[in-house]
Amino acid sequence: MATSVPLATTRAATGIPTARLAMWWVIASEIVIFGGLLATYVMLRLHHDHWAEEASHTSTLAGGFNTFVLLTSSLFAVLAHQAAERGRGVRAARFLWYTIGGGATFMLVKAFEYTNEISHGYTMFRDVFWSYYYTATGLHGLHVLAGMVCMAIVAAGARRGENLHRVELVGIYWHFVDMVWIFLFPLLYIAK
Amino acid sequence: MALTVDAEHTVPARRRGAPASHDGHRGAPAAHGGHHGPTSFWSTYVFSTDHKVIGLQYMFTGMVMALIGGFMAYAFRMQLAFPDQPVPGFGLVTPNVYNSLVTNHGAIMIFWVAMPMLIAGFGNFLIPLMIGCDDMVFPRLNRLSYQLFFVSAIVLLASFVVPGGGFGGAWTSYPPLSSSGTFNHTPWGAPLWLAAVAIEFIAFLLGGINFITTAMNARAPGMRMWDIPMVVWMIVIASILFMASAGPLIAGAIMLLLDQVAGTHFFTPAAGGDPLLWQHLFWFFGHPEVYVVLLPAMGIVAEVITVHARKKLFAYKTILYTTAGTAAFSFVVWAHHQFVAGIDPRMANLFTITTLLISIPIGEMLFCYIATLWGGSIEFKTSMLFGVAFLAEFLLGGVTGIFLGASAVDVYLHDTYFVVAHFHYTFVPIAIIAVFAGIYHWYPKMFGRLMDETLGKIHFWGTIIGFNTIFLPLFVTGAAGDHRRIYSYQHFQQLATDGLQSLRVVATVGMLIMLLAQTAFIVNFVRSLVRGAPAAANPWRANTLEWAAPSPPPHGNFAEMPTVYRGPYEYSVPGRTEDYWPQNVPA
Amino acid sequence: MAQQTATAYTAPTTPATPARASERAHGHPSYVKIWGILLALLAASIAGPFFGIMWLTLVTAFGIAVVKAVMVAAYFMHLNIEKPLVRYMLLAIAALVLVLWAGIYPDVQKSEGQNWRQAERVVRPAGDAHAKPAGEAGRH
Known part of the structure; x- marks a missing residue:
């Protein structure tokens, strides 16, 4: 790891810290990726009448529980940020680990759901609806996994009191992943 | 990273105050707590985090890819002029090989030449120097971006040698042809091609976020929005444009890859998919992509012509607003690529109108550039020749685009060589001519030596004459009915006439002239590296900040971090003895 | 905007910039309270479809999703400040x-264009993922 940063990194002509500004641009680029995917899903959903029937085979219970899990993990992420802002690295790291736990729970429930659906014949190849279902939730799941890995790295640093500003950044990313799920949930689990 | 090092102190918002307390008046390397340059070969040239090295890495990779893409053009143009004869140095071009060649020629020239040269190459080299800071804001992310780009190039090249050969479904990769190996006969080539494009996109997303953040946050003290050189603005706007348009295509690429590899049917109508959807997702990216590469080229030309005409850029703010407007507008013109794809006719009307409208801001920008030249003391250095040639040649590409933007005309001309000639009249000025203008202009800064002007002029005229000899005849063959993507016209009686065939031969001869002219460039480039006249810090007497750094700039760029006092284009200011007024010189 | 000018060029990468910390000190709603509201909204969106009214389901599903997303963006991502x-x-x-x-x-x-027609419904039998699409368009 580099021992110093360029002068450029420490400048903030906009008044927004460089790292956070970059994180907002990351979020912006993610908005169009998920936006494009979900927009096409909604269009096709309106086009194909039989998708409603296919959608009725998703588990509202699992989806609702996962929404609860992600909302709660977001709470932990923001509490971690609060702790980091007050300079309490160990506390921030603990909350980050709670968030990672939330992510792991989410992935477990998702795995259970996938297993259940696939074993009942609702595979990716059954219908284009299911192709979208697995693509959208799979892409989201990859984001959850990536967030968990990043948070583990940030938590390790925060425990030592290093790079506390990263707690906020990884939190912003996590909230975004949460927001994507907030839209995926009604689209895939509620509207039937 | 220890982020508490060297936090910058508050600088008063007023510009011309005495800048006594900020970083500019501390010795830069000493203040950085050990931010010294690397020492070994590997850490200096291969794994460097220095923005200049990374910029040059992008540029050299782009040049190698340009040679590969050019060689492909040589192979298929020879086949078109002299059908079914073995091409010297390549061999026989069969229909499958032909498809693979044109597909990868297009993909390479856009994704692996235009993008890395214009955005990543010049962006990396110029942005930190021109805004007066020591590096990109995320140097290691920058290095990762190049490494991903390099991997993508390798993956693409690997796709030529897998069983079945390289992908041959055109750079637009329309399904269902592209969505299954049973249709396109390249079960390995197609997914590898798509993967290469996807990796490249990730590389440019990382790089783009770095460019945008650097230009937004890391400007030198005193540099207001209106003091940013036009090329930096253009590269940043292009990066935003790329980032905003690539998203849906990334989602689409995941779907297409699943279609190819897993066996889903997102885009296969026989299984409930939608073939038009991919075209929309592709062109929602594909059309803004034209502006992604155009804008940096316009920016490079703006720098070149102001310096060599010794004149202020005409209507800086107008050009800037126009650029932003064009960028926003470029999102609502995409379906003009699909007029014959069976899209809704009402939408075709709408997209015709928006397409014709977007030629207004681009025309306005060209007029502003011509007004910049008007009354200037023009000195035709090689870079200036290329800069002016860009304006002339791009104009031809733009004007023929108006024909194609009208849906009624497009129905006739679609997928003919008229379209091929049109977009080469836009892309060659962008990716070849403007890039050469930039290389000849900034070569002294990159390597500390001047390029040879005589060889440069030979290269210029060879390139321009060759280029026009290729594509002017193709307008004619296209209007006469030559369809694209046909490997031999001898199979079509109406198109196998002597008249048309002689035009095809003329085009091929032009291509040989253009390729041959590039040897002058390569000789000049390599020879100047060792034997060129040493360049001073500011050989062109230019204003922008990169010329305040030594040539070539050391690690950390500036001996003393600059402060900005005025705009970048104060040339020939009345009442001054010198005809230029660098941005960093106090009044 | 005045404050923007004043805070420009301050040391930004320290964990908490003074401006943001002070903004947060007074009057920021408690995160746990926001979380409670989000959970209540979640319950409402799950309960929506049980009434069997189409427009109500749409409101509880998508209206609430937008509200939840805005709340997360504003209070958790701190876009409000x-x-x-x-x-x-x-x-x-x-x-x-x-x-x-x-x-x-x-x-x-x-559902159709030049030389193509979209199969309206293709459902592959369970356990036979790679079977060919089930023939022509139309329900079966």
């Missing part, structure tokens, strides 16, 4: 998705 520039940036990007929607929608609603 972020510089306005960021909000405009994100909104402009989100608006692009609507542009994409508007341009594509008419074509996605088509």
